[in-house]
Amino acid sequence: MYVGADYYPEHWNRERWPIDAGLMKKAGFNVVRLAEFAWVNMEPQEGSYDFELFDEALSVLHANGISAIMCTPTAVMPAWLASKYPEALAMKGDGTRHVWGVRKDNCYCCDDYNRLSEAVTRAMAEHFADVPNVIGWQTDNEFGAPTCMCDKCLAQFQAWLKDKYGSLDSLNAAWGTHFWGHRIKEWSEIPFPADSNAHNPSACLDWKRFHSWLVVEFQRDQVKILRRMCPKHFITHNFMGLFSGLDYYDLASDLDFVSWDNYPVWGKPGIRYDASLGADVMRGLKGKNFWIMEQTAGPSGWGTFGRNPRPGEIRSITYQQLAHGSDGQVWFRWRTCTAGREQYWHGLLGHDGEPLRRYREAAQTASELHKLAPHLAGTKVRAEIAIIYDYDSIWSLEIQPGYPENSVVKAIGRYYGALFRSGVAADIVPPGTDLSKYRLVLAPAFHVVPDAVADSLDEYVKSGGILLTDCRFAVKDENNLCHERTLPGKLSDTFGIRIEEYESVDGGAAYHLSYGAEGKEFTVEGYTDWVTAMDAESMGKFYDGHLSSFAPVTRHGVGKGVAWYCGVVVTEEEFYDNLVRDLLREAGIEPVADLPNGVEATMREGEVGRFLFIVNHLDMAASVSLPCQGTELLTDKHVAGEISLAGFGVAVVRVEG
Ligand code: GAL
Numbered sequence: 001m002y003v004g005a006d007y008y009p010e011h012w013n014r015e016r017w018p019i020d021a022g023l024m025k026k027a028g029f030n031v032v033r034l035a036e037f038a039w040v041n042m043e044p045q046e047g048s049y050d051f052e053l054f055d056e057a058l059s060v061l062h063a064n065g066i067s068a069i070m071c072t073p074t075a076v077m078p079a080w081l082a083s084k085y086p087e088a089l090a091m092k093g094d095g096t097r098h099v100w101g102v103r104k105d106n107c108y109c110c111d112d113y114n115r116l117s118e119a120v121t122r123a124m125a126e127h128f129a130d131v132p133n134v135i136g137w138q139t140d141n142e143f144g145a146p147t148c149m150c151d152k153c154l155a156q157f158q159a160w161l162k163d164k165y166g167s168l169d170s171l172n173a174a175w176g177t178h179f180w181g182h183r184i185k186e187w188s189e190i191p192f193p194a195d196s197n198a199h200n201p202s203a204c205l206d207w208k209r210f211h212s213w214l215v216v217e218f219q220r221d222q223v224k225i226l227r228r229m230c231p232k233h234f235i236t237h238n239f240m241g242l243f244s245g246l247d248y249y250d251l252a253s254d255l256d257f258v259s260w261d262n263y264p265v266w267g268k269p270g271i272r273y274d275a276s277l278g279a280d281v282m283r284g285l286k287g288k289n290f291w292i293m294e295q296t297a298g299p300s301g302w303g304t305f306g307r308n309p310r311p312g313e314i315r316s317i318t319y320q321q322l323a324h325g326s327d328g329q330v331w332f333r334w335r336t337c338t339a340g341r342e343q344y345w346h347g348l349l350g351h352d353g354e355p356l357r358r359y360r361e362a363a364q365t366a367s368e369l370h371k372l373a374p375h376l377a378g379t380k381v382r383a384e385i386a387i388i389y390d391y392d393s394i395w396s397l398e399i400q401p402g403y404p405e406n407s408v409v410k411a412i413g414r415y416y417g418a419l420f421r422s423g424v425a426a427d428i429v430p431p432g433t434d435l436s437k438y439r440l441v442l443a444p445a446f447h448v449v450p451d452a453v454a455d456s457l458d459e460y461v462k463s464g465g466i467l468l469t470d471c472r473f474a475v476k477d478e479n480n481l482c483h484e485r486t487l488p489g490k491l492s493d494t495f496g497i498r499i500e501e502y503e504s505v506d507g508g509a510a511y512h513l514s515y516g517a518e519g520k521e522f523t524v525e526g527y528t529d530w531v532t533a534m535d536a537e538s539m540g541k542f543y544d545g546h547l548s549s550f551a552p553v554t555r556h557g558v559g560k561g562v563a564w565y566c567g568v569v570v571t572e573e574e575f576y577d578n579l580v581r582d583l584l585r586e587a588g589i590e591p592v593a594d595l596p597n598g599v600e601a602t603m604r605e606g607e608v609g610r611f612l613f614i615v616n617h618l619d620m621a622a623s624v625s626l627p628c629q630g631t632e633l634l635t636d637k638h639v640a641g642e643i644s645l646a647g648f649g650v651a652v653v654r655v656e657g
């Protein structure tokens with residue numbers, strides 16, 4: 001297993017390099033990531049390359065048994081590039097260009113920038129292909145920004161649309177330009193639909209898709225070069241978890257595996273739901289294990305910094321990711337920089353370069369990871385539940401949330417939190433995935449649903465699956481136009497319901513309902529459908545008079561399966577705990593363990609065996625009653641019955657039997 005840190009030899013005197021490499025070695029580190037911002041070091045002027053600094057750093061690292069992931073350095077253009085080719089700097093909406101001196105500020109349609117990006121990639125690939133301790137590549141850094149609004153990008157957007165739609169008639173139909181007299185007669189008339197609160201929502205969705213496509217193409221040009229010239233190396237990119245600016249499935253498709261940047265230390269210590277969901281989203285991009293390429297190593301921030309990871313927290317964050325399928329662990333960053341915008345983004349070492357508490361905790365974690373590595377090789381999280389995660393729906397709801405504060409991630413989070421609390425794993429999958437291997441499929445806020453996808457969900461249920469969807473399901477088609485059917489549209493018969501009316505529930509107005517045998521009362525805030533249960537069973541009851549004939553939740557057996565619909569957004573977590581409990585029972589899915597608050601449990605399994613990860617997210621002791629017995633691999637002790645964890649404590653049990 002690779003464990004290490006993001007390292008910037010270009011920030012320190014050469015005399016320091018052997019000290020750093022020695023400390024890394026002592027900590028059990030065997031990998032660093034290098035050079036993602038070092039374009040100017042390697043190409044001090046156009047066309048003349050100088051790799052001497054990295055050659056020497058690599059040889060110092062090599063002497064200490066440390067491998068390296070090299071990065072294409074295109075996240076920061078050199079000053080010479082910006083001044084020689086001003087059009088390389090992206091244009092903002094007001095027509096001015098980015099001022100050089102930050103990062104991620106290039107136009108992806110600038111021929112000179114693209115030519116130079118390919119050239120530096122080629123030069124690096126050629127130079128580092130056979131360096132013994134170079135093992136792989138990261139493309140660029142955190143792709144996403146910026147969205148350029150220059151004339152070249154506009155022409156490219158128009159050409160992309162022409163390619164997609166073929167004719168203006170079909171573009172006009174897809175965008176519904178009969179509204180507000182927005183009919184387009186020439187491709188060149190199409191503007192950037194930059195105001196997502198006011199421009200045509202169909203055009204806005206296409207612009208997001210276009211930007212994503214442009215970035216994926218940019219990466220693809222680099223990947224092609226690296227594949228050809230460095231066949232021995234892997235290629236990855238550092239994704240940003242729940243970031244929604246790109247279609248991450250597309251960005252991942254050209255890579256060997258996904259890596260991601262995990263910074264879960266903000267505010268007071270709490271349950272890291274987002275880091276858990278982020279990890280599952282990352283695992284879902286390619287349906288395989290991933291790496292952490294950057295992870296919180298200390299207080300973080302640019303102007304002000306946040307809290308310090310508490311004793312044990314650096315370690316427990318790592319185990320959470322390991323439990324969700326991480327196969328490589330890299331902390332950001334090795335040592336806190338004394339210069340530049342990230343002086344307060346703390347590394348494992350402080351400004352003083354001393355190996356103190358955070359270093360020691362990372363070293364302990366590294367040695368444990370090496371101990372676990374042979375056990376975990378080839379193991380994966382095996383989930384019986386899939387959650388559909390769809391960028392079209394994410395984007396459509398960013399453009400028009402429908403009701404205030406609505407988003408795909410929030411909607412998924414309501415159910416995901418309940419799964420997390422019950423100790424049940426889920427895979428996050430794109431629409432169109434073969435769902436037949438899953439016993440339960442959740443499709444929260446699945447908003448953009450082309451007819452073919454609706455048909456496949458119907459088929460999934462009829463052949464025995466359990467499906468739950470909820471508010472605003474299938475309102476839109478693939479063009480971001482509303483379907484012309486009574487909701488839930490094509491799947492009305494599948495769910496056995498009709499939704500003739502619906503509303504936001506905001507501004508202090510709230511409804512009340514009961515759900516479950518206990519008859520407990522819950523609060524509806526945000527949104528409600530007025531669901532008429534036709535053939536479906538009504539699973540709860542509204543207390544409010546005018547809603548009393550409608551069903552908050554419905555359940556409908558159809559074919560060999562069951563389709564559930566939840567038409568309310570409820571404030572209390574307990575409502576989702578109860579609903580998810582009923583779904584798990586329906587699907588015959590057993591939790592991995594019965595868990596106290598704040599403790600997470602996940603199983604990794606493979607041919608070598610089954611491994612139960614237990615992670616305490618809170619700074620207080622907890623005890624868990626084990627569903628199995630086995631060997632706790634960190635202590636080499638046999639465990640059965642109750643096991644107690646310190647605050648931020650972890651356990652990895654090799655399950656027997
Ligand atoms: C990441 C980025 C790093 C560093 C870090 C702290 O998002 O990839 O280069 O900037 O944040 O700001």
Ligand code: ZN
Binds near residue numbers: 107108149150152
């Ligand atoms: Zn541009």
